[in-house]
Amino acid sequence: MLSLLAGYSIIAFIAVTSIPFYLIALMIWIVTYPFDKRLRLLHLYSCLWSSFYTWLIPAWRIRVEGRENVRKDATYMVVSNHQSLLDILVVFRLFFHFKWVSKIENFRLPLIGWNMRLNRYIKLKRGDKASIETMLKKCEERIDEGSSIFMFPEGTRSPDGKVRAFKPGAFQLAKEKKIPILPVAISGTNAALPKYSFNFTGIKKMYIKIFEEIPYHAFENMTVQEAAEMVRALIIEKLKIMDEYTLAK
Numbered sequence: 001m002l003s004l005l006a007g008y009s010i011i012a013f014i015a016v017t018s019i020p021f022y023l024i025a026l027m028i029w030i031v032t033y034p035f036d037k038r039l040r041l042l043h044l045y046s047c048l049w050s051s052f053y054t055w056l057i058p059a060w061r062i063r064v065e066g067r068e069n070v071r072k073d074a075t076y077m078v079v080s081n082h083q084s085l086l087d088i089l090v091v092f093r094l095f096f097h098f099k100w101v102s103k104i105e106n107f108r109l110p111l112i113g114w115n116m117r118l119n120r121y122i123k124l125k126r127g128d129k130a131s132i133e134t135m136l137k138k139c140e141e142r143i144d145e146g147s148s149i150f151m152f153p154e155g156t157r158s159p160d161g162k163v164r165a166f167k168p169g170a171f172q173l174a175k176e177k178k179i180p181i182l183p184v185a186i187s188g189t190n191a192a193l194p195k196y197s198f199n200f201t202g203i204k205k206m207y208i209k210i211f212e213e214i215p216y217h218a219f220e221n222m223t224v225q226e227a228a229e230m231v232r233a234l235i236i237e238k239l240k241i242m243d244e245y246t247l248a249k
Contacts (some may be wrong), residue, residue, distance in 0.1 A: 003145060067095070075143055078149065078150040079166075079171075087157075091184070104236055128186065168225065181227070183234055204246075
């Protein structure tokens with residue numbers, strides 16, 4: 001009961017503090033949009049907004065590595081495994097420019113969803129063919145503008161932490177636009193906030209790492225499915241080492 005109460009207290013705190021954070025985001029959007037068409041400053045502010053919560057909660061001990069693997073002004077297809085709702089907050093700790101692909105329900109959230117719209121993140125209605133086609137077109141537009149795209153190719157959170165099969169969209173885009181793939185692995189968030197739960201689980205270690213990019217020439221002769229399997233196997237292999245850290249007492 002106490003863990004559930006603590007969990008809902010965190011959610012309530014996020015909801016209340018999102019009001020001033022959103023108002024600042026709106027001001028940043030108004031001031032910077034005329035000269036910052038990619039909304040880089042607004043996205044960096046969104047990283048700060050999200051990171052505020054993970055910095056504030058000492059029980060969430062987050063290890064971040066690999067920022068040096070992101071080339072300045074490069075355009076990537078960024079792909080990661082997906083364990084928990086906390087993945088969103090943790091990924092923002094990476095502090096580099098990208099556009100999220102996120103389920104359409106998230107855009108309907110007050111304040112946070114409104115900020116996603118300001119950032120021109122990309123909506124997806126899961127299982128809807130027309131929505132998937134629109135999402136891919138929007139991703140192409142953002143890539144042509146010079147923005148990286150961040151996707152969770154599993155499509156939804158893993159219920160047990162195991163990496164599920166990757167859907168093809170991210171790898172189709174990487175091949176068509178001839179851009180490198182940037183693999184990211186996340187460990188420990190499923191223990192901190194399991195799927196279908198808002199219980200606060202106490203002190204937990206989490207670990208996110210960016211690995212070296214996979215250049216286009218490394219997968220240009222692969223099929224989309226082969227490229228997806230290659231990246232999935234890489235992330236699974238890296239998670240073995242990362243899980244040793246997050247599971248250690």
